[in-house]
Amino acid sequence: MRKWKNEKFSDSLFYLTQVQEILLLYTSLIAFLFQYVDGDRENIWWLVTTAIWLVAALFYVFSYLLKKKLPFHYFAVLSLLPVSWLFLNTFEANNIVQSITLFLWGAILMGSGEGVKRSKNEKIQVYGNPLLYGSVPLLLGASLFGWVENNALAFSILLGSAILYSLLTFYRVRWWTWSLALLFSLFSYLTFFELNFLGDWDFYLGFKLLIPGLLLLISNLLTKGDFQERSAWRFPPLALGLFLFFSSSLVALISPQDIAWKATLIFSLYAILALAYALRYAPQIAYIANFYFLLIVIYILRSQNAEHWFFPLIMLTIAYYLIGLGLGGIKKSTPWADIYRFSGLILGTLLAFSTPFDDIGLWASITVAIVATLFTFEAFKKRNIWLGFPANAFYLMAYFMLLFEINVEQPQFYSIIAAVLGMVMHYLLRRVGNNKSAFIMGMLSQLVLLSTT
Secondary structure, rough: OOOOHHHHHHHHHHHHHHHHHHHHHHHHHHHHHHHHHHOOOOOHHHHHHHHHHHHHHHHHHHHHHHOOEEEEEEEHHHHHHOHHHHHHHHHHOHHHHHHHHHHHHHHHHHHHHHHHOOOOOHHHHOHHHHHHHHHHOOOOOHHHHHHHHHHHHHHHHHHHHHHHHHHHHOOOOOOHHHHHHHHHHHHHHHOOOOHHHOOOOOOOOOHHHHHHHHHHHHHHHHHHOOOOOOOOOOOHHHHHHHHHHHHHHHHOOOHHHHHHHHHHHHHHHHHHHHHHHHHOOOHHHHHHHHHHHHHHHHHHHHHHHOOHHHHHHHHHHHHHHHHHHHOOOOOHHHHHHHHHHHHHHHHHHHHHHHHHHHHOOOHHHHHHHHHHHHHHHHHHHHOOHHHHHHHHHHHHHHHHHHHHHHHOOOOOHHOOOOOOHHHHHHHHHHHOEEEEHHHHHHHHHHHHHOOOO
């Protein structure tokens, strides 16, 4: 066409042909789906549909030879994907045969793709990745047909797919093949619990997710070297392990009270694991460990039907802060000391705001006063005047709660202490040279006193 007319004319005709091909494939696909559902199509039409998609694959191969900048090599492989499925319908194959055939077709495309990538011919080599990528939907489709038929077939297909992608990864390391190997392994593992020979074994979902999550995260923890050195090997199990980590944690969080001990076990293992990761990689991960230790305490209390939780939680708050103080005296442990002190302060703050809603009498005021004392220690330790504000606020909160508890209604009892604490902050701000803030605090303190006269 280029020789007969010109390039513009030939390109227009080329793209028009591409549109016609897409419409043809779309029409054949829609017709196939309708007839597949109805099941009244003659066998010869399945062969015709199969031929259409085979010809389409050849069409895109030649199209790529003409326009190598466009992804026609991917379209060629895409046209090959449904060929085995279409052909099997000629013989009215059942789901078992279709599942096995799709698996074999996917394995063929996978092997062909890896072989083509090793070819020295660049015209053939470009089909390597499309063939490898094309194996993914085929193996997923084979698994889906297996699930429709029975769990044993689905388990076999998933396990076989995991083995194929594992072999492919060991042959040449790529993060996406390793990810698929792990995903297919996970699905086959979960399908295993649905097999008939296990009967009515009701294995807790949290434990199902816990086991592979621990294996993946521990294997990454024990792997030597820096994470960046072998990222293709280490990133997929880490990502999947973290997904299972949070998924099993979510399952444990919403578990009913009668199996709270199972949730406690999950939180205990994850707390230890997070602490190990903090020791290996970054101390900041210890925040996650501390959070899981908090969940352990809460779910132990929940399993024991404890009516009030404030005492164990305030003890945990003090323990975090004291650990931080203890670590502060050890050289090269400053990040760890800060993490544990901050964990204590954060937990104490949450606890202080929650105690007014718990009917524990004077203990609520004592709890808030303890939190205020921790902030006071931190303010003096850091020589940070601004930490005095939350300390005084919590002291004032504890005092007000005490007055409410003993039914004191006279306003002067409330205002005097508020003014005194304000004057203390005024004095401290003057000492550090922050005269503007000191003036504001002094004025507020006087206004509080005057408001009750």
